Amino acid sequence: MDLCGRRDVISSLPDDVSCHILSFLPTKEAASTSVLSKKWRYLFAFVPNLDLDDSVYLNPGNKTDISSSFMDFVDRVLALQGNSPLHKFSLKIRDGVDPVRIIPWIHNVLDRGVSDLHLDLDLESEFLLPSKVYLSKTLVRLKIYFGQYPLFDFEDVHLPKLKTLYIESSHFEKHGIGLSKFLSGCPILEDLVLDDISWFIWDFASVSVPTLKRLTFSWQERGEFPKSVSLDTPNLVYLKFTDTVAGKYPKVNFTSLVEAHIDLRLLKPILINYHQGYGENDMVGNATDFIMRICNVKTLYLSANTLQVLTYSCDAIPLFNNLTHLTIESNPNVGWQSVPGLLKNSPNLETLIFQGLIHKATDRCGDVCLCFKPREKILSCLSSSPVKVIKILKFGEISDDMEKQIKYFLETMPNLEKMILYYNTPSVRNVVAVSSRLRRLVSTVASSSCIIQLISDNLSLSSTVSTHGLFLSKSTSPI
Structure with a gap:
């Protein structure tokens, strides 16, 4: 005013x-x-945008009247807008809405040329999308979530403008064939998200999209594994993949891949006696064909589960010639047996990121850590490492073992220029105490010119430690 x-x-x-x-x-x-x-x-x-959510009407004490009010409200809104062009239509329904009322709403927005359609439907009865959705000439972005009755059933698919497809918690009536048919009807698809798609029940799963640039797949269930998975995406540049290791990977094409976040899991936890070896029946599937096809990446994130897969379900670690940024997630229940092979086969690695340093101590961690081995007997692969920057995320209280590991990095890695530790604490006193301890540590490594930077998100100051002294500077956020 x-x-x-x-x-x-x-x-x-x-x-x-x-x-x-x-x-x-x-x-x-x-x-x-x-x-x-x-x-x-x-x-x-x-x-041009409609965002309709029945939760703003929900009242447990008067459920029927509230649902009726919501349906009447949607009818009035669409009637008021008439035939005016529509860009985005988002519909979120959790309970009590009559599925018969939903079909005309979807027809209405499709007739008005909607390009962004988001349907988040958790209904009490089975609901099938109208065929018009699969034949839209205007849809550019389609996001679908089905709750209790997730089913895709269609005769034909032709979505000539669709670039982004997000499907969550849904099943295809014809299983793998249904998914393949759906994707084949999207000739310019670039971004695909398949979340909670249970393709482990299919005889095969295939994603074959020549135009695809980004793929996200996530299946969290650990009790089942997919039988056969093929991924033919020659123009893919970004991959985020969470799944149990498949029985086989007949075709994997990641020719253009630049960045990958991989969380592959074994079918079940393997309890191994490291001195006696392990049997072939301890695992299902083989990840070799999958891992070999991600070797072109420049940026790679590996979960602790994937480290375990590389150890027990991969015949060999490929040569990562293009890899410059590697992130490794640590877990106290998973060893680092596969880490030495990763570092040896990454000749151009510049930045190494650890999400925590605590891992399961074994005598097979090689020369990356000090597990069970006297230091004088170690011929470390780190001595030829090209890494310039190490970042340690989820850095908790510094312990003697952690201090030894940090010191080992400083002493062994000749090209190391900076080590950044992200320390989450509300106390300035803790930062000062840890900084002092790190300064003492660095002073004992006379040959190291590496700068150690301690950063806390919750404080206005961070500490920078080097052999030249302790400096305080503005805090920065983790990259």
């Missing part, structure tokens, strides 16, 4: 600007502006 002139500055904005502002609000709030004045009464009819 212009208090001096008592003029409503917002209402004096052009209509298209006001509509643009309204498009960022939930639909119920945007619709409520129609009571402000005559000028605002019909502006809502031209808002």
Whole structure:
């Protein structure tokens, strides 16, 4: 408000600007502006985005009336907008809405040329998407979540403009064939997310999309494994993959891959007696064909589960010639047996990131740590490491073992220029104490010119330690 002139500055904005502002609000709030004045009464009819969520109506004490009110509200909103063009339609329903009412809503927005459709439906009865969804000539982005009755059933798929597809908690009636048919109807698809898709029940699973640039797959169940998985995506540049190791990987094509986040799991935890070896029946599947195809990456994230897979379910670790950034997740129940092979086969690695240093101590961790081996007997692969920067995330209280590990890195890695430790503590006293301990540690490594930086997100100061002294500087966030 212009208090001096008592003029409503917002209402004096052009209509298209006001509509643009309204498009960022939930639909119920945007619709409520129609009571402000005559000028605002019909502006809502031209808002290009609709965000409808039945949870704003939910009241456990009067469930039926609330659901009815929500359905009537959606009908009124769509009627008010008429045939005006629509960019985005988001519909979130959790309970009590009649599925019969939903079909006309979807038809309405498709007829109006919607390009971004988000359906989050957790209904009490089976619901099938209308065939119009699979034949839309305007959809660019499609996100679908089905709850209790997740089923895809279609005769044909033709989505000529679809670039982004997100499917969560859904099943395909024809299993692997259904998914392949769906993807084949998306000729320019670039971004695909398959979340909680239980393809372990299929005879085969295949993602073959020549245009795909980003793929995210996540299946968290540990009790089952997929029989056969093929991934033919020659233009893929980003991969985030969480799954149990498959029985086989007939085809894996990641020719253009630049960044990968891999969380592969064994079918079941393996309890190994390291001195007696282990049997072939302790695992299912072989990850070799999958791992060999990610060797072109520049940035690689490996979970602790994947370290275990590399140890027990991979015939060999490939040569990562392009790898410059490697992140390794540590877990106190998983050893580092595969880490020496990773570092030896990464000749151009510049940045090494540990999400914690605590891991299971074994006599097979090689020369990366000091597990069970006298230091004088170790011929370390770290001595030829090209790594310039080490980052240690999730850095807790410094212990004697952790201090020894840090000192070992400093003494052994000739090209190391900086070590950054991200320390989460609310106490300035803790930062000063750890900084002092690190300074003493560095002073004992006379040959090292590496700078150690201690950073805390919760403080305004961070500590930088080197052989030249202790410096305080502004805190920075982890990269």
